[in-house]
Amino acid sequence: MLIFVSVSYLIAPVEAVSPKNVSTEQTRVSLAVLGADYADTDGDMVMNDAIVWFDILLSGDTRYTLTLILSLTLPSGKSYSYTYIIITSYSVLHCTMYFYDHATEPGYYLFNATAILRSGGRCVSSVEYQFDPPGGSGDIDPCGALFVA
Numbered sequence: 001m002l003i004f005v006s007v008s009y010l011i012a013p014v015e016a017v018s019p020k021n022v023s024t025e026q027t028r029v030s031l032a033v034l035g036a037d038y039a040d041t042d043g044d045m046v047m048n049d050a051i052v053w054f055d056i057l058l059s060g061d062t063r064y065t066l067t068l069i070l071s072l073t074l075p076s077g078k079s080y081s082y083t084y085i086i087i088t089s090y091s092v093l094h095c096t097m098y099f100y101d102h103a104t105e106p107g108y109y110l111f112n113a114t115a116i117l118r119s120g121g122r123c124v125s126s127v128e129y130q131f132d133p134p135g136g137s138g139d140i141d142p143c144g145a146l147f148v149a
């Protein structure tokens, strides 16, 4: 699946934190955040959707089962979390996460992704990424969507 997203680059991603990896077996999972931005991706005419691009890298086996937990913490401390189960034979997954109607406050947002590899042992990888969408409007219930290619 190939997803094209039209976004305006009015803000700059600010800071990436080094990923942390814990592994007990031969299989490995690691995460890399490529960037984040905001846009109106759900067509409600409000620029309050946060988008994060990241890759999942897998090695050591031919088939993987992992739990992926994605969260976005707003400047106020309010946090939204989404959990996905991914079963794949690919070793690289290009992911786009849409946090629809989440960018409702001005300030810095913190994205966290944690992957728990459950096949071939247990391997946990976590990464954080801070960015600053403008926000400050919108009162719609937020929701999220993950696209994997």
Ligand SMILES: [Ca+2]
Pocket: 039, 040, 041, 042, 043, 044, 045, 046, 047, 048, 049, 100, 101
């Ligand atoms: Ca929107």
